[in-house]
Amino acid sequence: MIHLETHVLVVGAGGAGMYAAIAAARNGADVILADKSMIGRGGATIMAQMTTAAALGEEEPDSWEKHLDDTLDAGRGLCNEELSAILCEEAIDRIREMDDWKVGWARKDGKITGVMAPGHSVPRCVYVDFLNTGPAVAKCLRTQVARADSALRISGVAINDVVVDDGVAIGAVGWNLEDETPVTIAANAVVLAAGGLTRLYARNSASINMNGDAYAMALRAGAELMDMEFPQFFPIGHLAPRLVGMDPIMWDPFRYKLGGRLFNADGEEFLHRYGGEDADKYTTTRDIISYGITKENEAGRATDNGGVYLSFRHLSEKVLRDAFGPVIDKLANNGIDLMERDVEVSPIAHYHMGGIRVNGSMETCVPGLYAAGEAVGGANGANRLSGNAIPEAFVFGERAGRFAAEYARGRNRSWVADAAVGHVDQLNAMIGRQTDANGEKAALGGMWAELQRLMWEKVGVLRTGDKLTSALTRIRDMRTELESVAPADDNEFNLTLQDWYDLRSALLTAESVTLAAINRTESRGAHQREDFEQTDPGQTYNQRLRLDDDGSIVSDYLSVAGGAQ
Ligand SMILES: Cc1cc2nc3c(=O)[nH]c(=O)nc-3n(C[C@H](O)[C@H](O)[C@H](O)COP(=O)(O)OP(=O)(O)OC[C@H]3O[C@@H](n4cnc5c(N)ncnc54)[C@H](O)[C@@H]3O)c2cc1C
Structure with missing residues (x-):
């Protein structure tokens, strides 16, 4: 057993978590950043x-107020205006601060250059390098965290639960992935920055760790979630052939610049059937493309891998190279010659608009518990603008770290080991559990695959009440089944134990999404119901979820903060 103490514990070291750690440290706190x-x-x-x-x-002339207008328009009436305004106003400070840290924003004639993206009224999307902005900002923040003397960085520790005593967050319990040692961390304030949930879906742009841990930990700690029915699907995610070292949503910039044509497996263009355009520079919106591709799939006109073809073969090599020179070579290294062949694309789960309910200080309703980044709901309403997620991570991360440090300063609570005992006992029991009810050790890959398929087919791009209800029933059964599973024991890097804990969070998060989607009987933004095709102005409200004492999820509705009811 390892026990650590700190002022501020940050769970998750992506953009939000690293920024939170930097901000908490420069506001005088000792920090543990665990991932x-x-x-x-x-x-x-x-x-x-x-x-x-x-x-x-x-x-070009621009203002954060214009950015806010665009964000609110895209959010289809459900944005929490306070959070959206913070995001748009403080994005400017964070981008400039990172410029001072030499992140390397692309410049033209000495000016940081911005490109246009769908839904923005001004070209305001800054970048470091085509396809490399994420790695560059991650490197820049890693360097800054490493320079913060009071921040201790811990890799390879999975946090399972926030520890709550007397209604107040006092730390967390997790385990060291290398050797299964339980870890308790006492903290005056905890920031949940553990990212999104897209791994719940069979088709996703996710990394392995995006299984909704933040939402599930928040629920179990007594915090509230909001608007969980709104995972966002990116319409033309890469499906085939195999692509290594490149982003699965890379076809979007190609689309802005060059168009590209979509064909079904019969070689027909199909967007016109669903209200889109068939021009080779298509301007069809993301929702119509996702709808059209899903419908072509259902009609049996899908490609071998279950998508449609995206083709650039009508363009000359010169046009392609002028637009995307080095990328064309990277594609060639993957065996993809765009002049000779089409690629297969499909909608994929890409981001989550919903999440943990916080105020402008990133504080949840549990004192001492903060959240940041994609884990937080509200700023993007029912639909996120392209480019708003990375600044959301920076802005909300900086705020969460700053306010958590301030809170931690005024507080001197000692660790209450009893409050952590249940979590540690459960971990020890899982490690020691020998066999399941059938006398077998479980591998949980099958359960993961079932959950991902279920979410994709029944809680995915196009939903109906029947599909959602049958998914909810199965997810609840799976939660019960998981309780009796014994992960295979293996003292080093026990991936089955990790799967067990990942699934525990994933199933609770999946239940939240499904239940919220059942309750919203309209189509709005990323939530599309085939049985309720229209947006219902009477449902312009946010949906709040919390966990009841008996472990069930309960929901109610809130008027949109700052928005029209
Ligand atoms: C392929 C791809 C391309 C994208 N492109 C863009 C883009 O161009 N523009 C844009 O604005 N947005 C983009 N996004 C979205 C954007 O990148 C994310 O919304 C944002 O980076 C989220 O940051 P975060 O810090 O909240 O979460 P993350 O960066 O996901 O970090 C979360 C961290 O938490 C850790 N973690 C999870 N669970 C636990 C646990 N239980 N214990 C400890 N640690 C845990 C994870 O390992 C991870 O390091 C893209 C997303 C993807 C997947």
Whole structure:
């Protein structure tokens, strides 16, 4: 057993967690930054592609208020305006601060350059390098965290639960992935920055760690979630052939610049059937493309791997190279010659608009518990603008770290070991559990695959009440089944034990998404119901979820903060 103490514990070291650690340290706190992957190398941030929205206005006049207007429009009436305004206003400070840290934002004639992205009224998406913005910002933040003397970085520790005593967060319990040692961390304040949930879906742009841990930990600690029905699907995620070392959503910039044509397996263009355009520079919106591809699939006109073809073969090599020179070579290294062949694409789960409910200080309803980044709901409403997620991680991370440090300063609570006992006992019991009810050791890959398939087919792009209800029944059964599973024992890097804990969170998070989707009987933003095709102005509200004493999820509705009811 390892026991550590700190002022501020940050769970998750992506963009949000690293920024939180930097901010907490410079506000005088001792910090522990813990990640189940390596610091700054797990999760979504390092995978991100290019667009980082901030109204710098260096090349063209812009203002954070204009950015806010665009964000609210995209959010289809459900944005928490306070959070959206913080995101748009402070994105400018964070981008400039990272510029001072020499992240390397791309410049033209000395000015930080911004590109246009769908839904933005001004070209305001800054980047470091085409396809490399995520790695560059992750490296920049890793360097800053390493320079913060009061921040201790711990890789390879999975946090399972926030420890709550008398209704107040006092630390967390986890385990060392290398050798299964239980770890308790006493903290005056805890920041949940453990990212999103897209690994719940069979088709996703996720890394292995994006299984909804933050949402499940928050629920179990007594915090509230909001708008969980809104995972976002990216319409033309890469499906085939195999692509190594490149972003699965890389076809979006190709689309802005060059169009590209979509064909079904019969070689027909199909977007016009669903209200889209068939022009080779298509302007069809993301929701129509996702809808069209899903419908072509259902009609049996899918490609071998279950998508459609994206083709650039009508363009000359010169046009392709002028637009994307080095990328064309990277594709060639993957055996993909765009002049000769099409690629297969499909909608994929990409981001989550919903999440932990916080106020402007990133504080949950549990004193001492903060959240940041994709784990937080509200700023993007029912639909996120391209480029808003990376600044959300920076802005909310900085705030969470700053306010958590302030809170921790005024507080001197001692660790209450009794409050952690249940979590530690459960961990020890799981490690020691010998066999399941059938006398067998379980491998949990099958359960993971079933959950991902279920979420994709029944809680995915196009939903109906029947599909959602049958998914909910199965997810609840799976939660019960998981309780009796004995993970195979293996003292070093016990991946089955990790799967068990990942699934525990994934199933609770999946239940939250499904239940919230059942309750919202309309189509809005990323939530599309085939049985309720229209947006219902009467449902312009946020949905709040929390865990009841008996372990069931309960929901109610809240008027949109700052928005029209
Ligand atoms: C392929 C891809 C491309 C993208 N491109 C863009 C883009 O161009 N523009 C844009 O704005 N957004 C983009 N996004 C979205 C954006 O990258 C994310 O929303 C953002 O980076 C989230 O940052 P975060 O710090 O909240 O979470 P993450 O970066 O996901 O970090 C979460 C961290 O928590 C850790 N963790 C998880 N569970 C635990 C646990 N139980 N215990 C300890 N640690 C844990 C993980 O290992 C991870 O390191 C993209 C996302 C992906 C996946």
